[in-house]
């Protein structure tokens with residue numbers, strides 16, 4: 018029986034992972050990991066709910082990888098880590114999908130179709146891809162309890178949301194206002210500023226008309242005020258022109274007309290002009306001008322010049338066209354002037370019937386028609402196309418309009434200071450987001466536009482009396498006389514009325530709420546707080562940790578914070594990790610139209626989940642973009658995993674050959690070889706570094722530290738220790754490598770859960786009483802007694818000297834295989850055992866240390882003089898290497914016996930015969946037969962291979978050994 022089960026020569030990680038997954042399922046490892054800690058102190062995680070009406074993509078794997086690693090780490094530290102999944106189920110994205118499938122084009126068509134059936138279809142569609150989500154989540158090793166996932170459309174969830182809105186209403190922070198908001202004429206609802214904060218909402222280089230228009234003075238029609246706008250469609254709604262009272266203006270003569278504009282904007286004029294007068298804006302205030310269109314009804318104060326503080330001379334003419342309903346500043350100014358504001362455009366973005374000339378035209382299509390009309394009437398001074406940054410609906414991509422609407426707002430500005438204060442207490446990774454992206458956002462905070470004039474969402478729980486306008490915000494179903502068995506969605510809820518104190522009937526307002534409010538409510542709503550689970554909520558708020566991609570800063574991170582601060586005066590989370598975005602390998606956003614979207618399943622099939630996860634942790638720090646391609650993942654992360662696997666494979670192979678017994682107590686560390694002590698010291702140091710990094714939620718540094726350890730173990734340690742693994746009997750090298758790999762498997766378990774578990778199980782298989790899985794283990798503990806900074810420093814120095822010696826050999830044209838008599842090391846005093854390591858590594862008979870002759874760092878010199886013995890040894894080493902290569906090419910396994918036939922010139926033959934024992938033991942040879950150069954190979958040997966060894970030709974023939982060997986172990990020597 019071998020000590021370890023022999024490993025296949027080549028590993029395919031995707032397959033290995035599928036096997037591990039199946040075993041996790043059979044052995045209920047996730048469930049066991051929870052049961053094991055059920056009485057431990059909790060580490061609280063909130064799952065940001067995704068919407069399951071779309072397929073998960075590669076960027077979801079990114080966020081889920083980061084969520085998972087810190088949860089596994091905390092679990093291995095001994096914490097209870099419940100991970101309740103959740104689904105975001107309401108909102109426009111859902112409605113849009115259903116509209117598309119039903120080919121409905123407007124809200125009117127939805128209402129004709131029937132809101133009840135429409136919402137039924139929305140409910141069904143939100144879980145359309147739930148299987149796909151669960152499958153992907155499982156496949157990448159993200160442990161999440163999806164069986165008990167919360168859903169934002171559940172009545173209990175909605176009731177908690179209502180409770181919270183009632184709290185906010187009671188504090189006077191929920192109000193109705195006539196406000197200009199970004200508005201999508203297709204979805205026919207306004208959007209909140211955090212929705213405009215979504216990536217891609219603002220598009221650069223959007224072309225729009227820029228028109229400069231004449232507004233003729235009533236008293237002097239030969240003189241015009243010039244105003245500029247990029248939305249000609251707002252001109253029929255013009256009510257006033259605004260100027261800056263302090264800004265200097267001029268009247269110029271151009272041909273036979275006179276024009277008025279800001280002095281600083283003269284370059285908008287085409288052709289020659291003559292300045293006739295200069296005056297401050299205050300002198301223009303009160304001038305009446307001829308309205309452009311006749312549609313708005315007469316008002317005394319309309320169509321006059323007014324002073325306003327928002328006028329600047331950065332663009333346009335310094336005179337601002339003001340249409341009350343289509344700009345925030347415009348509306349405020351008109352309200353201040355006491356003007357009655359009336360819409361010229363309907364909710365569908367089309368001109369209303371009373372605007373006869375353009376009635377029914379969509380605003381953007383009306384732009385050129387209006388310009389043409391003005392040109393015909395001699396009112397268009399200049400027209401151009403400008404490129405600017407313009408917002409679009411983040412879901413349906415319609416250009417947004419600024420549109421005055423009645424809407425419900427949450428007065429988040431009232432808690433701005435508290436938001437900033439609590440945000441400052443959050444540990445952000447990367448840290449600059451706290452005061453940067455998030456802090457700036459909070460500094461420029463606006464009230465939250467909460468209501469949506471839509472159908473599939475949490476109904477806004479405000480009832481208004483039809484007689485006396487009394488308003489009541491409802492906080493539970495019981496207040497309406499309803500039980501828990503209802504569906505509180507539209508249209509049912511709209512039929513529920515309340516009796517007003519005045520005797521009138523109270524009806525619910527028609528709106529639903531922003532679905533971002535739903536997800537921000539998950540800390541309490543997932544537990545139906547405060548109706549149930551009060552203790553649980555107290556215990557699990559705020560969360561210790563959340564993680565989502567960068568686009569959530571102004572999304573979920575904000576709504577979580579805002580609601581927790583308003584309701585509980587607390588932050589919602591203590592730590593948040595924010596990986597940047599995934600883009601293609603050229604740095605471009607992935608999009609269907611570009612055809613550069615990477616299918617997550619294809620990627621997983623090629624590289625496996627561990628490689629992908631490892632790549633996300635290591636390739637860049639969390640603040641940078643992930644430029645992904647299968648090739649990039651394979652070249653770094655997959656390669657790394659292969660190196661790790663080969664190291665494990667090396668241990669397994671040679672431990673089996675040596676029949677090493679892992680259950681035997683190994684020699685005390687202090688009595689082990691210096692290389693063993695060194696790699697154990699590096700291990701202890703790495704454990705410290707990794708834990709320190711992970712305690713700061715820095716996965717990148719942790720993984721980098723592990724990668725460095727793996728690199729040192731697999732290259733330097735293994736190369737220098739190789740002779741001790743062949744035919745060794747003391748077991749210290751095996752015990753050391755075994756422990757290093759076992760601890761690496763525990764260190765890596767949070768990051769590469771599959772390969773770490775496969776390694777762990779293999780390594781612990783001969784040890785009785787080990788855990789079923791690495792994920793039931795504790796994380797490696799710091800061990801100060803193993804730290805040896807001096808040795809670590811000395812070894813680093815030694816490696817530098819070895820590198821220097823290699824360079825010297827290269828310059829002298831003497832390969833490392835050629836033994837040299839000695840090396841002189843200057844400026845450092847090395848212990849005998851380190852000198853021996855260096856001597857072996859640079860292949861010299863001895864290393865002699867000399868005191869430093871001058872100050873500065875140590876250096877090495879080599880004695881290149883070759884004695885006949887050294888030359889012979891060099892030839893022998895060359896021969897050993899060639900035979901080892903030939904063994905590999907012939908497909909022989911390590912330790913498998915073989916026979917060698919050698920034909921060569923006499924000097925090489927002599928070297929072989931003098932070093933016969935070394936040759937046999939290093940190459941696992943039973944017999945070594947020498948043959949005259951031109952004789953044919955003996956029977957049973959394949960055709961010989963001709964090689965050159967230090968300029969000497971040799972022919973080598975190799976065949977598998979004939980004699981069977983017991984136990985597969987070849988006794989060398």
Ligand SMILES: [Zn+2]
Pocket residue numbers: 201202203204205410411412413414415
């Ligand atoms: Zn839209």
Ligand SMILES: [Zn+2]
Pocket residue numbers: 482483484485486487517518519520521522
């Ligand atoms: Zn009333």
